Amino acid sequence: MTLPNRAPSPGTAVILDRVSFAYDGVEVIREVTLDVHPGAVTVLRGPNGSGKSTLVEIIAGTHRPGSGSIRRGGTTALVVQRISALASLPLTVDEVVRIGTWRAGIRIRRAAARGAIRVALREVGLEGWERRRFADLSGGQRQRVLLAQALVQRPEILLLDEPDAGLDRESTEDLSRLLSAEAARGAAVVCISHDSGVIAAADRVVELAAGRIVADSSR
Numbered sequence: 001m002t003l004p005n006r007a008p009s010p011g012t013a014v015i016l017d018r019v020s021f022a023y024d025g026v027e028v029i030r031e032v033t034l035d036v037h038p039g040a041v042t043v044l045r046g047p048n049g050s051g052k053s054t055l056v057e058i059i060a061g062t063h064r065p066g067s068g069s070i071r072r073g074g075t076t077a078l079v080v081q082r083i084s085a086l087a088s089l090p091l092t093v094d095e096v097v098r099i100g101t102w103r104a105g106i107r108i109r110r111a112a113a114r115g116a117i118r119v120a121l122r123e124v125g126l127e128g129w130e131r132r133r134f135a136d137l138s139g140g141q142r143q144r145v146l147l148a149q150a151l152v153q154r155p156e157i158l159l160l161d162e163p164d165a166g167l168d169r170e171s172t173e174d175l176s177r178l179l180s181a182e183a184a185r186g187a188a189v190v191c192i193s194h195d196s197g198v199i200a201a202a203d204r205v206v207e208l209a210a211g212r213i214v215a216d217s218s219r
Contacts, residue, residue: 012073013038013157013188014059019068020211021054028054030211031068038074038156041179041189043199046208052192055208056159059190074156074188079146081161086146087135093145094130097121100149120148123181125174140166147175151182158182160191164198176201 014036021029028051036042036059044052057063058070060078077100086096097117121127124144134145143163150158160179164172176198183189183203191198199205207215 015071017069019065021066028211036188038186038188040203041183042204043202044192050208051211060159076157077150077153077155079150079160091134093132096134097148100152116152120152124148158187158189162192164195
């Protein structure tokens with residue numbers, strides 16, 4: 001990994017500079033340069049295998065670039081699709097969302113944590129669901145719980161890998177409004193989506209193909 005030659009400015013949350021990444025010698029991200037800005041929703045789109053999820057995981061810090069550099073100007077929270085392992089655990093909705101307070105390094109009194117969890121669940125339309133078992137929920141409901149887990153962290157960089165998967169049209173519209181609200185409070189929101197409604201509501205759409213950025217449009 002090369003030394004970074006640019007640092008995030010107050011108007012930039014993430015800087016990727018000529019980032020590449022390979023799995024088992026196969027390059028899946030190729031020389032990607034991208035600035036992500038706070039106060040905006042950026043949608044990543046592209047065909048399966050284009051590198052979208054890998055790029056989001058690099059931004060989150062889950063993967064380290066093989067070459068190039070990345071700089072982040074704030075705390076990150078990642079909402080993923082792969083939730084089968086979590087669903088196998090005997091956890092309630094409250095316990096799943098509470099994980100977010102520890103991921104953020106927050107040490108708060110139990111009463112304060114309860115309030116933050118209640119607010120996050122209200123934001124995703126699941127207020128009063130704290131005692132339900134996570135394993136008993138539908139796929140779309142689990143996605144919303146994981147989104148609440150991210151929201152309770154109040155991250156400066158919010159990353160989502162197809163959060164609209166399994167959601168109906170009304171829930172997807174609610175999701176678009178929620179992402180816009182997170183951007184309005186100053187977060188940099190990066191969302192992988194194929195949904196036309198989510199894409200239409202975004203401030204910026206970045207398209208990937210074969211690990212490269214092939215289009216980048218702002219609105």
